[in-house]
Amino acid sequence: MEINRLWSRIFGIFGIVGGIVLFSGDMLFYYDPINTNLYENMGKASDSRLIGSTISALLAAWFYVLGCIHVYQAFKPSKPIIKNLIFACFVAISISYGVVHGAFMAIATSSKLAMINNLDLNQAVYLAVEANNMLRFIVYPIFGLLSFLFIVEVWKRRSCYPRWIILFFPLIPFLLQDFICKNLSGSISIVVCGGYLNLILVVFFTASSIALWNKNIKSVTR
16 A cells, blocks of 8 residues: 655654754753753743743654654555554654653752752752653663664665665664763753754654655555
């Protein structure tokens, strides 16, 4: 069955929009042209910025989930269990992006109260940061499974993707995050490192949309 090329493009664009929306939410939390301390920047951000950033998490999660349909279509030639697992992993991760980002409101609120009341900033945000980290750890095994399935299927040409899409899959930039961020400073570090996880999805969905833009996507019964 041939999939409507127009809808494939639209779903790919939804993925890109999701990344841009949540990257904007990151900047509402973090950005300051001078200070590079993320907790202090959240503590100094206005209430409207913090609320706007939290709302962006919900909107972006919806856009990301729609973008997952674009990826699902690319794996139409794969076995049903494989393409469904890839789709389920992408959806789970997309939802977690919204949940984790929304949970940053607790860190931002703790930062704001600490700065207002002259409390130790690191101690004030400790519990919220630990809870946020636990949410991330739950997602890592899902990301590991997705990475394995995605790379194997693409490399063995059991999808509609060309092999070069592997270079833009989030695994590689995710593994390079610490190296890249350690070598950046000033406001550019806030922009790149503060919005890093969403920027890599913008790159992926953009590359995916280019790769599939004129593809005739057909399912294969296995």
